[in-house]
Amino acid sequence: MGALNLLVAVCLGYVAMLFLVAFMAERAAARGRGGWLRSPVVYTLSLSIYCTAWTFYGAVGYAARSGLEYLTIYIGPTLVMLGWWWGLRKLVRIGRTQRITSIADLISSRYGKSNSLAVFVTIVAVIGTTPYIALQLQSVTSSFSSFALYDPSVRQIGDSDATALWVAAGLALFTVLFGTRNLDANERHHGVVMAIAVEAVVKLFALVAVGVFVVWGVGGGVSETLARIDASDIGQWQMHNGRWAALIFLSAAAFLTLPRMFQVLVVENDDENHLRTASWAFPTYLMLMSLFVVPIAVTGLELMPKGSNPDQFVLTVPLSQGRDGLAMLSFLGGFSSATSMVIVAAIALSTMVSNHIVMPIWLTLTGGGAMISGDVRHVVLLARRMSIAGVLALGYLYYRFSGGGAALASIGLISFAGVAQFLPPLMGGIFWRGATRLGALAGLVVGFVIWVYSLLLPSFGPSLFMSAEILAHGPLGIGWLRPQALFGIGGMNPLVHTVMWSLLLNSVVFVVVSLATFPKPMERLQGAQFVNVFQHSGNPQGWSGGIAQSEDLMVMAQRILGAVEAQSFFQREAATQGLAGYLPEPSPEFLQRLERELSGSVGAATAHAMVGQIMGRATVSVEDLLAVADETAQMMEYSSQLEAKSAELTRTARQLRAANEKLTQLSVQKDAFLSQISHELRTPMTSIRSFSEILRDADGLSEAELDKYAGIIHSEAIRLTRLLDDLLDLSVLENGQVSLNMQHGNLSEVIEHAVNATGVQTAGLRMVRVRALENIPIFTDLDRLAQVFINLIANAQKYCDAEHPNLAIRVTRRDGYLLVDFVDNGSGIPSDSQALIFEKFSRISDQKKAGGAGLGLAICREIMARLDGAISYLPGQGGAAFRVSLPMKAAKAAE
């Protein structure tokens, strides 16, 4: 059995051990005994997935090639942890309060839960991480090869592509088993975190062990080793300020934006206080990891034959010294580095892919109906597993196409530059409320395109995507588009060139577009939540119990829907859940219905945000509430405008209907009036015509007959004239064309005039008056008032059926009116006719006696209306009684 077979066996055993650790950690967590799982130490160790196979193997190679530059990769994260842990705390707090599952989720959530942004970030993350995974495959594959070189039983090294494929498949299986055994709501994987913490210890121990062996076992002590370092090129501080700054910045950015780092830093974080410990403990870990890099590199360069791969010195130096056990440990360290990175990266990416790409598509395809049923969990798990396999497949393909020969560090830096594109939207998102979705998206697109064009595609070598022709002269000979000398600025290191242009333009576009666009309410709300996370989440754990939430929901719903509707809705929901009262459990179904109910009033986005605010247990700032209230107020204003319009329409319709009815009525009245006039005119004319024909045609009429018939003709002609006069008078009065002749006078004079004009004194109607009361000065149209009185006296004269008819005229003052009552001692007017007497042609008794056309009282009514007074029938006075009222001012004005 050769060493290679032993290697495979050790690997499998190691993986089995890790699996056991993860399994037990998860069991402990499930039983609630996982307190020790959530220690700052475990958190710090889990952060060590920053140190991948690149760091384990590649740092030595990097040092062997570029001297101390490898340190930049450690300095960046160290600076972040030491100098910016408060910023990290903010990130972690946001992740906890917003229940963030990945960096794509964070960015999309910040910018109004935009799925397009989430999809794009996911794609960038997958593409950006692919070289990195390839790097792990390459390092594991190389380490197998290195072992094989020293294994006498292996004549020929197996196909390294096949090895890489086996490694990729193995890691995929491993990750699926680890990362998707169950579906945790908050995407925390206690087992995985525990396993990578163990791996962190293994890789540090392995590297330190190799370092100790190199310094003391090979080099003969510290001082000798230092002397040897001083003698070598590596010891020279060849600092290229620009490049160093760029690399430190890049590694710091990548530390925050790498999907796997975000996973352990934010998503898997149990307690933000762990950051305090990690802020010094993780830099210490990094320092230990970097401590022996230079000694190993220097020793390797001395011991190993020229041309051997410095990336493998950690492995090959012990092997060359016959220290198989140490080499095995070293191999396990490298293997740990690679596997922990791949596992976490694959978990992080698969979460993003399944949450933001697969599930939305699946839900669209299935119409969302399956949301209710239970099989959605299987779909999610399947999506995760497929995503993990896909991510590793991509890594393998990159490994194949990039040739597998590149230095580990350069591959890693390509990844760093790719994911660093998340930095502007991430930082802008948590510190700048003005950042908008479109700004983030535009900046990301620009940065991503530059990265792909100037760094990723050229990394495949000149044969695959970017020909040497394009690299040298630009596409289609356009010089300023040369991938590694954009805008004509050449001479830079390709990596620095890409980092500078992509992040600069990304940031500029992000800021400019953000300033130029207006955030949607959801973005404003989320922006405030993110930027002011510390004000908003003062007590992130103090909430419990569903009823309290329901009560909050009810308070909110009442404000929006109105108390009655909200209460009946809540009661209905509670009844559906089999509960009495008004507070249902805040089940997803209930929340969904509530949101739908609310969105009818405030719009879907706001409703979603408001329910989310309450269920997410974060409060909203006054400003945000104002913004939401603005939106609501606008809607309410709009709806009240609509309501007003509708009310106006209703009113107009009513007015039109009324006008139409009135017109119809008027038309009927006009017909009736014309018909009446016709009758009133034709009747006297009939007599006139008939008798004039008799006078003309009949022979032998007596003198008496001639006189009589001529008299009839005469009186009927007078009747006609009077009728026409009345009609004219009424028409003038009704049209308001009458000009009043206002004069000062005395009421008694007007009555006196009226009595004299009718000649009643001589005709047997006795007048009953109290002249002292009549002595009231008035200011009115005296002639018109007299006309009214004459009419009333004449009516009494005509219609009073008493044996000894008399007419009493009583004058009183009441309520600012001067009242003149005309009451006779006849039988009066039947009550059913009283309402009609003021209408035109409303003679109620037989008309021979009346001798008028029935227009008298109608004329009186019109006159009194013109004089600002009134005339009415006064029932219950014994005989016919009319009351004329004049406003006091007409009377007073004369005083």
Add this chain to the structure above:
Amino acid sequence: MGKHVLVIEDEPNIIEAISFILSRDGWRVDTHSNGHDAVSVVNAKSPDLVILDVMLPGRSGYDILSDLREADRTRELPVLMLTARGQSKDREMAQKIGASRFMTKPFSNAEVLEVVRQLVP
């Protein structure tokens, strides 16, 4: 004895005129000036012809005519209706109810005579 006509009309001067014309033509003229008991007066007097005004105090001429047309005795009784309103719908109404003839006021005396002679030859 001569032909017997009943004039139901409330305007005294018109009654006087019609009475004069028909008396001269040899008719025995009875008059009545009230609407509400007009039907019983017709039945009591049994005239050969009725001249009926439409607008009567108490009851309209149309109501009186329709009563007359419903009773067997007076179904075929010649009735000349007079109206001062003279709109076409009045004429239609009169014909519908069954007036023998319809005349609008003011009428010419000769015309009345001619119509009366036609109705009762």
